[in-house]
Amino acid sequence: MSPSTTATIARQVGPAVIGLRSGSRGGSGVIVAPGVAVTLARNIRKDELTVRVGESDRAARVTGVDPTVDLAVLTLEGPELPEPIEWATGEDVTIGSEIYALADPFGRGLRVTPGTVSRAPSGLRGPSGRLIEGVIEHTAPLPRGSGGGPLVDADGRIVGLNAIRRDGGLIVAWPAAVLRDRATTLASGRATAPPRLGVALVGARQARRLRAAVGLEPIDGLLIQAVESGSRADRAGVARGDVIVAIDEAAVSEPDLLYAALDAATDSDIAIKIVRGTKELVLIVRLGDES
Known part of the structure; x- marks a missing residue:
């Protein structure tokens, strides 16, 4: 893990990282398909919001939310959006794996920090109480407002979305394996959350x-x-x-x-x-x- 790799990740992935502003509770997100971004469901306050993309503010609309995995999908408006970042498709994140955490807290500027996976992927309950398998705990420090930003591997592929700050500075990310198919389904306007009893x-x-x-x-x-x-x-x-x-x-x-x-x-x-x-x-x- 070298400074040059961090710089490369910032250059390749950084433009696709967005900051959530008005209409949200703040936080970060990342563009994963043309005109489509993802963030944490808990970050969303309204169906329409403003996000920071690079040096400009853009209008965004909530396309779908799956609270069982804390995922929200946004449709971004405006031309010349950055190139999307690919999801990782392998399940080979293990203790010691090299990772990079990115965020644009509240749209105040890009942050990139390197780290390693500190715990083998395991199960953890999400905000809805359901068990999310394969969560990733890592050592890359992040400031407040980074939730929903991407966790990427050394090739710049998304392995998770940063979600929870633990005592001692460790961060938990919801895994790509759980999110990527749901994100595609939500972007199409279809629901992914199972029925609620209430x-x-x-x-x-x-x-x-x-x-x-x-x-x-x-x-x-x-x-x-x-x-x-x-x-x-x-x-x-x-x-x-x-x-x-x-x-x-x-x-x-x-x-x-x-x-x-x-x-x-x-x-x-x-x-x-x-x-x-x-x-x-x-x-x-x-x-x-x-x-």
């Missing part, structure tokens, strides 16, 4: 403890702490205090099993078995309905 959950251990505290038999399942008004779960009749024990007859004892069942659902309806007090009920959730 509930807040309590894990199985706490659910057993809470039921025991009110004199009910402890059971394995997910306790419904809250139901979003008008959501699919609400329309199906799911209520606060219910315990989800199965979906389509498959036992559900932890959130990841529930998410997997929703991801795998191919029909427009799913059957959710719940325990309400001492009664067992089966409720039909219409996945074809808007959440």
Whole structure:
């Protein structure tokens, strides 16, 4: 890892890095296709925003958002946009791999820092609570406002989007393997996020403890702490205090099993078995309905 490599990365990748300004919560992004950029979903505040591209401000429009992987896709307006940066297609990022983090925090100027992968790709929960596999932890320091900027390899290909700053200065990036196909789908105007039930959950251990505290038999399942008004779960009749024990007859004892069942659902309806007090009920959730 040499100063000349950093300079090359800045020259090759830097022009495609954008800064998010008005209409956003700030942050960075990167152009990945002609007129198309990506950033973190959490950076977005409005459907229309202004981004900094090089020395000029451009209008941008949110084409799609997938909160399950913290991804937002933007369509940029105006001519003569920089050349897009390619996604990496291999899954060979390992401890010690050479990487470079780029950002344009709030559109205030390009930052490029070298580093190495400090932890083998692993699973980490995203903002929506779903497990994101293959996250990359690295040592390239970044200032505030860098979230959504690209993490690239020595060839200038995107291996991830920088997402989380850890104590001690380490940074976590969501991996290209999870983002790239979703970004293409969102850019076409199609949705990528799986259906939402619209509930807040309590894990199985706490659910057993809470039921025991009110004199009910402890059971394995997910306790419904809250139901979003008008959501699919609400329309199906799911209520606060219910315990989800199965979906389509498959036992559900932890959130990841529930998410997997929703991801795998191919029909427009799913059957959710719940325990309400001492009664067992089966409720039909219409996945074809808007959440």
